Amino acid sequence: MSAATKNVARHISTKVEEMTVRRRLLVDLAAEHHPASVRHLFYLAVVASVPGITKNDSGYNKVQRALVDLRMSGEIPFSHIVDNTRWQRRPDSYEGVFDCLLETARLYRKNLWNTANRQVEVWAESDSIAGVITDVTWKWNVPLMVTKGYSSITFARNAVDAWNADGRDVTVYYIGDHDPAGLAIEAKLREYIEGWSAVRVDWERVGVSWEQVEQFDLPGTTPKKEYGYPLAVEAEAMPPGVLRGLLDAAIEQHVDPGALALHEMVEQEEKVLLHRLAWSEVAQ
Secondary structure, X not given: OOHHHHHHHHOOOOHHHHHHHHHHHHHHHHXXXXXXXXXXXXXXXXXXXXOOOOOOHHHHHHHHHHHHHHHHOOOOOHHHEOOOOOOOOOOOOOOOHHHHHHHHHHHOOOOOOOOOOEEEEEEEOOHHHHHHHHHHHHXXXXXXXEOOOOOOXXXXXXXXXXXXXXXXXXXXXXXXXXXXXXXXXXXXXXXXXXXXXXXXXXXXXXXXXXXXXXXXXXXXXXXXXXXXXXXXXXXXXXXXXXXXXXXXXXXXXXXXXXXXXXXXXXXXXXXXXXXXXXXHHHHO
């Protein structure tokens, strides 16, 4: 908790004042750490000792309600809060070929990994985690797989079948909770993969590790069952910016700077070509 926050908290005398301070601090946290999920901001509020926010369901509900009000009032942009658990499913459609080509040009990404000597993927335990790292996986054009707890056997098998068909070795960067369930989920995934994979799979937990819990003094709870560590820590306890930075650095080490520069130049030229095709369609 910063000295400024402590000073503000010391002068709170009413519930109305507490709520006012809480809202202001949540606005500041969202501005500093966006994009972030509600759960990430809850943990940030706990660490920052935001008035009235304790690490329990009551504290989480206060943060959740405040963030709804702050978005509705315009004090926090909707884009600062991510929610990957709800999304629209519908086919893309266009008014015509011109619109289709313009949209294709806007979204066009040349595959960075076609000539790489290995595949790189990111696996996350939950949608909440995935929501705050999408910018990184999009930047590097790597698949983001959300296991949603104990993964189905079909989910794991489909992933391994795709790797085997490709034939290259794989690096998986994994993000999950550091608690009995989180470690068991990861162990089960690796058990499936090791039994089926015909290629080498290098698996690395980007977060959360116990070393990170100690390094960043991450908040946790008393584990429901013993597992060798004094705290159970959710991945959302990791500050979003730190998590994105760790993942970004992990993926970047697989990319040759010279090859990346050439790739980006060719990609831009091909975007220009798509724009020309769009306008030539209009001219016809």
